Amino acid sequence: MSFQDNLAAMPAIDHLSGLNVCDAEGNMLHHIPAAPGKLGSLKLYHALAAEFNGALNAESAARGLEWFAEHVADARRHPGKHPNIDLLLQVQNENLDYHLHPLPA
Template sequence: MNFKDNLASMPSIDHVKGLDVCDENGNVIHHIPAVEGKLGSLKLYHALAQQFNGTLHTQAAEQGLTWFAEHVEDALHNPNKHPNVDLLLRVKNDNLVYQLNVL
């Protein structure tokens, strides 16, 4: 499935104002706002937060990368073009653990 098809199967984010990714000390290290151009990523991270009880770890990152589908290859060839994919790649590759706080 492609990214668009994956998004269609995820819960609504009509009530969501954004999402913060926080480190172990509660510091926001990444923010996804509810604005045009970021809504797909917000919907995907919201679904990850629901599925993995608000924790972003290796398994959650792998699921997120599967859902990002065709954007992963583009992110690998164009660093910093897809920061929300890049974050999942870092979590997976460096075995990081963060908290996902839906706003």
């Protein structure tokens, strides 16, 4: 399935102002705002938070990469172009454990 097909099956995000990715100490490492150009990533990360009880680890990162679908190949060819995919690749490759915190609007 394509990224757009995957997004269509995910829960709504109209109740969110963004999402923070935090380390075990609660330090924010990455933020995805509810802003134009970021809504697809926000929706995908919110769905990961729901499915994996807020855990961002190698397993949930793998699912996220499946959902980003056709965009993953471009992210691999152009590091830095897709920071939300880059983060998932880093979590998977380095076996990191982070927490996803959706932020209410």
